[in-house]
Amino acid sequence: MSDPFDNLINKAREAAAAAGKMAGEVMDTSKLKLREARLSGDIRAAYERLGSVVYDSVKHNTDNRQLVEMMVTELDGLLQEMEELKARETAAGNKISCPQCGTLNDQEFTFCSKCGAALYRTEEEPQE
Numbered sequence: 765m766s767d768p769f770d771n772l773i774n775k776a777r778e779a780a781a782a783a784g785k786m787a788g789e790v791m792d793t794s795k796l797k798l799r800e801a802r803l804s805g806d807i808r809a810a811y812e813r814l815g816s817v818v819y820d821s822v823k824h825n826t827d828n829r830q831l832v833e834m835m836v837t838e839l840d841g842l843l844q845e846m847e848e849l850k851a852r853e854t855a856a857g858n859k860i861s862c863p864q865c866g867t868l869n870d871q872e873f874t875f876c877s878k879c880g881a882a883l884y885r886t887e888e889e890p891q892e
């Protein structure tokens with residue numbers, strides 16, 4: 765088994781990098797949904813790891829506070845990323861992204877407001 769401390773630091777770095785990368789990215793709703801599904805899996809896994817560390821700590825009466833704190837920090841990062849995703853989803857709302865330049869246009873537009881390319885609608889996308 766690899767060192768859980770190293771793993772956590774790497775996870776935290778990954779999360780930070782992903783959040784930073786995401787800030788400059790234009791994504792349509794289906795991409796956001798996909799990312800959200802992955803992220804919620806990560807969050808569940810992080811809660812599970814945290815739970816097992818706390819369990820071990822109580823069970824064997826060891827002090828895992830430092831590890832627990834790192835895990836909480838990791839979780840905070842993931843939860844923050846999720847919040848950001850939700851906000852982006854709301855912002856993307858009923859927008860349609862241009863297949864050429866990625867600009868988000870209103871649903872009623874037939875052509876991209878930026879580059880003039882024809883906008884395709886993805887019918888298979890479920891509407892909730």
Ligand SMILES: [Zn+2]
Nearest residue numbers: 862865876879
């Ligand atoms: Zn365009």
